[in-house]
Amino acid sequence: MTQHLKGLDAPADFAERHIGPSEADVAEMLATLGYSSLDELIEATLPADIRSHRPLDLPAPLNEHDATHRLRAIVAQNRVARSMIGMGYHGTITPAVIQRCIIENPLWYTPYTPYQAEIAQGRLEALLNFQTMVADLTGLPLANASLLDEATAAAEAMAMCYAIGRGKKPAFLVSDDCHPQTLAVVRTRAESIGIELEIADLSSLASVGDNYCGILLQYPTTDGRVEDYSALVAAAHRAGALVVMAADILSLVLLRSPGEIGADIAIGSTQRFGVPMGFGGPHAAYLATHEAHVRRMPGRLVGVSQDAQGRPAYRLAIQTREQHIRRDKATSNICTAQVLLAIVASMYAVYHGPEGLHRIARRVHRMARVVAAGLRQLGLAVGDGVFFDTVSVDVGNDAERLLEQAAAAGLNLRALGNGRLAINVDETTSSRDLRELLAVFAGDRTLPALEDLQAEIGDDIPPPHARGGEILQHPIFREHHSEHELLRYITRLQNRDVSLANSMIPLGSCTMKLNSAAEMMPITWPEIAHIHPFAPADQTRGYQQIIEELSAWLREITGFAAVSMQPNAGSQGEYAGLLAIRRYHISRAEAHRDVCLIPVSAHGTNPASAVIAGMRVVAVACRPNGDVDVDDLRAKAKEHADRLSALMITYPSTHGVFEAQVREVCRIVHQHGGQVYMDGANMNAQVGLCRPGDIGADVCHLNLHKTFCIPHGGGGPGMGPIGVAAHLAEFLPGHPLLGDGVVSAATHGSPMILPIPWMYIQMMGGAGLTRATQVAILNANYMAKRLSGHFDVLFTGTDGRVAHEFIVDCRGFEKSAGITVEDIAKRLMDFGFHAPTMSFPVAGTLMIEPTESESRAELDRFCDALILIRNEIQAIADGQLDRTDNPLKNAPHTAAAIGSDEWPHRYSRERAAYPAPWLREAKYWPPVGRIDNAYGDRNLICTCPPIEAYSQE
Numbered sequence: 019m020t021q022h023l024k025g026l027d028a029p030a031d032f033a034e035r036h037i038g039p040s041e042a043d044v045a046e047m048l049a050t051l052g053y054s055s056l057d058e059l060i061e062a063t064l065p066a067d068i069r070s071h072r073p074l075d076l077p078a079p080l081n082e083h084d085a086t087h088r089l090r091a092i093v094a095q096n097r098v099a100r101s102m103i104g105m106g107y108h109g110t111i112t113p114a115v116i117q118r119c120i121i122e123n124p125l126w127y128t129p130y131t132p133y134q135a136e137i138a139q140g141r142l143e144a145l146l147n148f149q150t151m152v153a154d155l156t157g158l159p160l161a162n163a164s165l166l167d168e169a170t171a172a173a174e175a176m177a178m179c180y181a182i183g184r185g186k187k188p189a190f191l192v193s194d195d196c197h198p199q200t201l202a203v204v205r206t207r208a209e210s211i212g213i214e215l216e217i218a219d220l221s222s223l224a225s226v227g228d229n230y231c232g233i234l235l236q237y238p239t240t241d242g243r244v245e246d247y248s249a250l251v252a253a254a255h256r257a258g259a260l261v262v263m264a265a266d267i268l269s270l271v272l273l274r275s276p277g278e279i280g281a282d283i284a285i286g287s288t289q290r291f292g293v294p295m296g297f298g299g300p301h302a303a304y305l306a307t308h309e310a311h312v313r314r315m316p317g318r319l320v321g322v323s324q325d326a327q328g329r330p331a332y333r334l335a336i337q338t339r340e341q342h343i344r345r346d347k348a349t350s351n352i353c354t355a356q357v358l359l360a361i362v363a364s365m366y367a368v369y370h371g372p373e374g375l376h377r378i379a380r381r382v383h384r385m386a387r388v389v390a391a392g393l394r395q396l397g398l399a400v401g402d403g404v405f406f407d408t409v410s411v412d413v414g415n416d417a418e419r420l421l422e423q424a425a426a427a428g429l430n431l432r433a434l435g436n437g438r439l440a441i442n443v444d445e446t447t448s449s450r451d452l453r454e455l456l457a458v459f460a461g462d463r464t465l466p467a468l469e470d471l472q473a474e475i476g477d478d479i480p481p482p483h484a485r486g487g488e489i490l491q492h493p494i495f496r497e498h499h500s501e502h503e504l505l506r507y508i509t510r511l512q513n514r515d516v517s518l519a520n521s522m523i524p525l526g527s528c529t530m531k532l533n534s535a536a537e538m539m540p541i542t543w544p545e546i547a548h549i550h551p552f553a554p555a556d557q558t559r560g561y562q563q564i565i566e567e568l569s570a571w572l573r574e575i576t577g578f579a580a581v582s583m584q585p586n587a588g589s590q591g592e593y594a595g596l597l598a599i600r601r602y603h604i605s606r607a608e609a610h611r612d613v614c615l616i617p618v619s620a621h622g623t624n625p626a627s628a629v630i631a632g633m634r635v636v637a638v639a640c641r642p643n644g645d646v647d648v649d650d651l652r653a654k655a656k657e658h659a660d661r662l663s664a665l666m667i668t669y670p671s672t673h674g675v676f677e678a679q680v681r682e683v684c685r686i687v688h689q690h691g692g693q694v695y696m697d698g699a700n701m702n703a704q705v706g707l708c709r710p711g712d713i714g715a716d717v718c719h720l721n722l723h724k725t726f727c728i729p730h731g732g733g734g735p736g737m738g739p740i741g742v743a744a745h746l747a748e749f750l751p752g753h754p755l756l757g758d759g760v761v762s763a764a765t766h767g768s769p770m771i772l773p774i775p776w777m778y779i780q781m782m783g784g785a786g787l788t789r790a791t792q793v794a795i796l797n798a799n800y801m802a803k804r805l806s807g808h809f810d811v812l813f814t815g816t817d818g819r820v821a822h823e824f825i826v827d828c829r830g831f832e833k834s835a836g837i838t839v840e841d842i843a844k845r846l847m848d849f850g851f852h853a854p855t856m857s858f859p860v861a862g863t864l865m866i867e868p869t870e871s872e873s874r875a876e877l878d879r880f881c882d883a884l885i886l887i888r889n890e891i892q893a894i895a896d897g898q899l900d901r902t903d904n905p906l907k908n909a910p911h912t913a914a915a916i917g918s919d920e921w922p923h924r925y926s927r928e929r930a931a932y933p934a935p936w937l938r939e940a941k942y943w944p945p946v947g948r949i950d951n952a953y954g955d956r957n958l959i960c961t962c963p964p965i966e967a968y969s970q971e
Contacts, residue, residue, distance in 0.1 A: 030079035033786030036532055036778075037793050038873035044793065047800040047874060056792040060707060063795055063819040065678045068708040075574050079783030082536040088780070089773060093545040095560035099425070100451050101295070101550040103432045104408050104442030105240065106168050106197050106266075106763070108290040109548065111445055115501045116292055116365050117542060119508045120358070124729075127358055128518035128533055130525055130852065131733035135333035136325075136910050137847050139945045140511030141357060141732045142332035145320045147494055148288075148302070148364035150961040154490055155270040156284040157277020158306040160960055162317040163334075164288075164360035164734070165352065166586050168264060169203035169754070169763035171285040171303035172196070172234060174316040174350055175262040176204055177630070178283065178307075179232030180213055181314050182260060187231035189214040195221075195239035196264060199754035199763040204234065206760050210597060210632040221245070226253045232260040232283075237276065238269060241440050242386075242408025243401065244483050251280040267291060267304070269406040271379035271489060272479050276306075278486070283307045290444065292366035293359050294542070297561050298551030298764020299586055300735035300771060302360035312336065312958070316350035318733070322963050323954025326908070326947035327915065333949050335960060351626035354587035354723075358731030369504050372490040378445050382407045384477040385443040385452060391475050392456045392466040404483050408442045410434060413459075424458045430553055492962045514945040515732075516852050521942075522872045522880055526823040526855040526865025527621070527672065529702045529724035531872075533774070536781065537727055540773040551764040552755065565766055568776045569739075575787070576718055577711025578741030582750040584760075586767035588699065591719025591738025592627035592666075594761045598717060598742055598749040599664045599693045600631060601759060605749070611663040611691065615654055617646050619673060619859045624666045624697060633663055644673030644813040644859075646683055655690040662692040669713070670700045670821035672859045673813040674798070674867075684714025693717065693746075701725040702869065703795060703822035706788025716743045726775035735768055737775075794822040794870040797877055801868055804881040808888040812863060823867035825860060826884075832862070835894035836901045839864060842887055847910035849883040849934055850942040879936060886933055900924045905933065910944035 039047065044056065053059045061069070080088060101109055112121070120126045132138030132145075145163040152161035165171040176190050190213050192204060201217060208215035213231075226233065233254050238244045251261045262283045263276040268290050270276075276284040289301035307315060313336070321335025367375065383406055390400045390409045399412040413420055414437040421439065424431045429451070432440040441455065449468055457465055478484070490496075498504045516523070523530040540546055549558060569581040585591040596614070603611040614633040616624050617640055625635045636654055639647040646667065655662060665687040670676045677683075684694045696715035702725045704710070710718040722728045722737035730736070742750060751759045766772070782790065802811050802824045809826035831837040839862050843853030855865040868877055890906060893899045903924050905911075911930040921927055932938060 028081050028083065030081050030781070030783065032079065032082055032536070032781035033783070033789060036534065036782065036786070036871055037790055038871050038876065039793060039797070043874040044796065047796055051799055051803055056789070056796060059796060059799070059819070060792055062817045063815060063821065064676050064707060065680070067681055068713050070708050070712060074706050074784030074787060076571055076779065076784040076787070079786055080780055082781060085777055085780045086536060086539070089540055089777065092563050093540070093543060093560040095563065096545040096549055097557040098544050098548045099428050099430045099553065099557055100447070101430050101553065102442045102455070103430050103550050103552055104242070104440060105199070105432065105552060106287055107295050107298070107550050108442065108444040109446035110290045110292055110294065112292045112294060112362070113366065113369055115504055115508070116362055116369065119505060120362055120365060121542060122538065123512070124519045124533070125512040125515065125517045126361065127538070127729040127731050129515050129732040130523050130528060130530060130730050132334060134843060134847070134853055135331070135949050136844065136944050136946050137516040137852060139332055140514035141361065142320050143511055144361040144364050145357065146322070146332055146962055147368060148360045149320060150492055151364055151367045151490065152304040152306050153961050155267060155275065156265065156306040157275030158281070158284055158308060160309050160312060160315070161304055161306040162315055163320045164355045164357065165303040165305055165317050166354070166356060166590065167299055167301055167763040168285065168287040168303050169197070169200040170590070171305050172200045172262065172264055173204050173207035174352065175283045175285050175305060176207065176213065176232065176234065177211060177350060178311065178314050178316065179260045179262065180211070182311060183231040187229055187258070189216060189227070189229045189231065191220070191226065191230045191233040191259070192217045193220040193233070193235050194218060195241070196234060196236040197240045199760070200264060202754045202760040203763060206597070207630070210600070211630055212632065220250060223250060224253065226257040226259050228257050230257065230259040232262055234262045234264065237263045237265045238406050238408065241410045241434055241438070242405040244273060244404040244406060246482055247279055248482070255280065266406065268379050268382065270485070271375045272383060272485055273406065274483055274485050288360065288363035291363035293362050294547035294770065295550050296547055296768070296770025297549040297558065298766060299768035300356050300359050302356035302363055309958070316352045318355050319960055321954050322959040323949050323951065325949050329946060330963065331946040331949045333951060333954055335958060336955055351589045351593060351623050351630055353589045353623045354736040355734040357733035358735060361732070365504070365508065367490065368495055368498050368507070371495050371499050372488065374499065375489070380477055382443055382445060383479070384472070384475070385447055387475040387477060388452060388468060388471045389441055389443065389455065391471045393459060395466045395471070396456070396459055396463055398459065404480060407444065408440055410438050410440045412438050420458060424455070425554060427454050427458055429455055429458065430550060494962055516850070516942060521850050521852070522868065522876050523852040524854045524866045524868055524880060525852070526674065526825070526867040527699050528730070528855065529721070529867060529869055530730065531727065531869035533727050533729040537774045537777040538729070540777065541770055546770055546773060561769055564772055564776050565769065568772055568779070571779050572720060572739065572741060575705055575709065576720070576741040577709030578718070579744035580747035580750060581739055581741045583737070583739045583766040583769070583772065584751040584762050585719065585738040585740060586762045587734070587736045588719060588721045588738040589623045589627060590761055591740050592623055592697070593631055594751050595695050595717035595719055595740045595742070596627055596631035596633060596664060597759050597761070598740070598746045599695065600633070601749040602693065602746055603663060611661055613658040613661045613663055615651065615662070615665040615687070615692070617667065619644065619671065620666060620668060621672065621697060621699065628666065644671055644675060645677045645679070648679050648682060648686070651683060652686050655686050655692065659690040662687070662690050664693045664695050666695045666697060668697040668700055669710070670703050674820045674823040674825060674865065675813050675815050676821050678816060681714055688714070699724065700822065703791060705791045706784065707791055711741070711743060716746060717741070722775050727778040728771050728774045735771055737768055737771060739767070790870040794868070797868040797870060797872060798822050798824055798866070801866060801877055801881055804878070805884060808885050812860065823865055825863045825865045827863055829862035831891050835891045837891050837894065837906050838862070841906040841909065844948055845887050845906045845909040846883060847944045848905070848930065850937065851880060851883055883934060905930055910947065912945065912947055913943040915947060
């Protein structure tokens with residue numbers, strides 16, 4: 019690598035911009051803790067036997083300009099062809115106002131999951147729009163707030179059918195007309211949870227056996243046909259089976275909805291509603307069903323409730339719907355949604371409205387009919403059935419030649435086998451594309467004239483396939499069709515949320531750090547955004563280099579031999595990692611090994627993932643200090659030695675401590691024939707200091723949306739690639755069209771967002787990453803020290819230090835002052851802050867993680883807020899504030915409440931609204947008061963309510 023010439027070359031200064039505290043701040047914070055250097059702090063914090071003193075072997079860091087220039091050169095190797103492959107992935111036009119104001123806007127991409135609903139009203143409204151859009155187009159009354167991709171949504175729907183049948187119907191029937199990547203993902207899930215999967219030609223099926231819990235149909239089929247499934251749906255229902263339809267969202271503008279046909283569940287992707295293909299993701303999938311199945315729905319559900327003043331307010335409905343809360347009783351491990359992408363899709367529908375969507379759908383269908391007419395005029399065999407946007411043509415032995423000629427013309431077609439090709443058109447397809455396409459097939463023959471072809475075809479869908487009635491009748495889809503109005507609507511919503519652009523979000527275990535502009539900019543470059551996941555390999559060399567380099571860097575950081583990028587969420591990483599362990603045991607003729615040991619403090623996704631990976635969960639106790647009880651682990655490992663498959667452990671622990679006995683924990687599991695799965699949620703405390711592979715882990719998933727700077731997107735996207743030791747490398751997920759163990763629809767999960775961690779690592783370099791970890795640990799210990807005189811810090815290491823996060827105890831306040839941890843969380847909103855992680859892993863506590871990118875001033879501001887709240891709690895306990903009518907019990911306070919003519923409280927408006935001096939300079943006003951969750955669950959409303967509901971009396 020070229021040597022840096024000081025004074026001539028621009029410095030690699032990104033690490034200084036990413037890390038919040040200055041050198042002077044670091045020195046003062048260390049002095050507060052009694053240390054003279056970061057190295058001294060780290061030596062006192064990490065167990066000596068896991069500490070790595072070898073510098074990370076990573077490329078020298080580049081500054082933002084040079085890193086961007088290098089990435090530009092890499093992605094220039096990608097070739098953006100006009101994709102006519104289809105298979106559930108389509109070219110789409112992202113309206114510029116949506117790209118600039120949502121995808122590229124930190125006020126939308128940096129918030130956290132809307133668990134604190136009062137300060138997430140903007141996202142929640144946009145997600146309610148998404149649910150309304152999906153429910154309307156599918157003809158089913160209840161839709162969730164997005165899943166990961168269409169293939170995993172199909173797997174979730176299958177598991178849902180199985181759960182609704184209470185496991186009494188062991189089989190699931192799948193049409194071979196489904197997309198091949200969907201078949202692969204469903205096959206993996208069925209095998210792992212013990213469902214008997216049958217994939218068959220259902221076109222002439224007259225009856226369904228009574229052993230099926232459900233059937234899955236593709237609508238339209240993968241080769242484009244629109245089938246009338248009415249008889250098959252009726253036959254399934256007679257047999258007591260549920261019907262799942264994987265439906266193309268744009269086709270539903272013109273086609274009879276799944277609900278009209280009689281489907282019980284509809285799933286699909288909303289990618290073509292303004293979300294770029296991105297080589298496979300991230301995209302928001304949907305799932306819609308009947309209200310009778312709401313308790314079995316995977317993922318998140320947004321509902322309408324009311325706040326303390328009786329005004330409508332949004333929140334996540336039916337809190338137990340988060341399947342992982344049920345731990346080993348879960349039927350799904352879904353944790354991450356694709357919130358940002360669901361919002362894009364919903365805004366696409368809001369912007370275009372029903373008339374605009376009709377125009378787009380009709381034009382797409384008309385172009386497909388022109389293609390079919392042109393091919394027929396050229397003497398080629400095109401089916402006579404109904405289709406929407408995909409035409410299949412029989413070209414016999416010419417298939418390979420025509421594919422090559424089309425590629426040479428810049429057109430990607432799809433080979434169906436048996437001499438058939440599929441041609442898909444979308445909203446980006448032009449008349450020029452159609453001419454060039456027909457020219458490929460015409461050869462020496464006269465090229466059909468598009469004008470003549472268009473004149474001879476109609477564009478109506480014939481009965482019984484045509485949709486009846488109007489779509490998207492709610493006013494929200496009819497009011498914002500000008501860019502100016504949509505811009506104002508988007509801005510109005512974003513101002514109702516708290517994001518990292520407002521203040522720190524100190525969520526323990528969530529690592530809400532800076533997502534720099536330089537990291538984010540590349541994702542909307544055409545060479546990144548507009549690549550089909552199954553494009554020819556010679557068109558994706560840039561992506562391949564990014565993935566190869568990023569994988570190599572992650573291998574170095576983790577100490578593992580191989581990495582798979584396929585898992586497109588942390589929960590998917592858990593699932594994929596456990597499947598690799600399971601397949602390893604099977605290869606050694608030890609398929610009976612199915613026991614997974616999990617500490618009781620583990621994330622709820624851990625036991626949920628173990629269950630859907632086909633394992634039996636055995637809980638391991640924790641000691642009073644939060645550490646894994648090694649004696650109980652040893653006893654459980656010995657008891658289950660013949661069947662021990664794995665241990666799942668989070669490191670540092672969920673309690674924010676580097677457990678000193680972690681090597682002994684790994685040794686015990688290995689001694690009894692098991693493998694060690696490390697949850698990488700807390701990897702931000704390890705990078706450059708220690709490595710999971712060196713500690714003894716066999717698998718570790720990495721939350722790229724935590725440690726490596728992909729933003730949380732208001733609840734998604736995420737990426738959860740897994741690193742594995744050498745003996746597990748062959749058991750990583752395979753290619754969706756070729757391999758086994760497939761867990762996501764695209765080979766590399768959600769590749770469009772991989773340039774973000776690539777840029778982060780390239781700009782930080784090994785030394786920068788290591789310093790970031792050191793400062794993350796410093797920031798946490800500094801905050802713990804500042805708060806320790808006001809709150810009890812629950813868990814520390816043997817040296818009295820915490821890792822990158824810590825837990826403060828709030829349980830005693832309920833007895834002394836009638837104040838709960840929720841009251842503290844809501845009062846923090848009055849200070850402009852999102853609360854830390856609440857009541858996990860210990861009820862009645864707050865888990866605080868500052869990350870390395872927060873400045874000392876912001877750390878102090880948050881500590882000051884908590885200390886002021888602690889003083890208010892003491893004032894209640896001392897009788898200076900009323901026990902029931904006080905600023906905490908009534909928090910958050912809205913501008914409407916403060917400005918009201920009536921003020922019924924026993925404390926002042928000033929104390930309510932301006933409890934800290936900095937709020938005079940900049941004040942975030944919570945848009946709603948405290949939300950009544952119980953009311954929302956009793957009155958479940960999960961689509962847009964009528965406008966009259968918002969009118970003031």
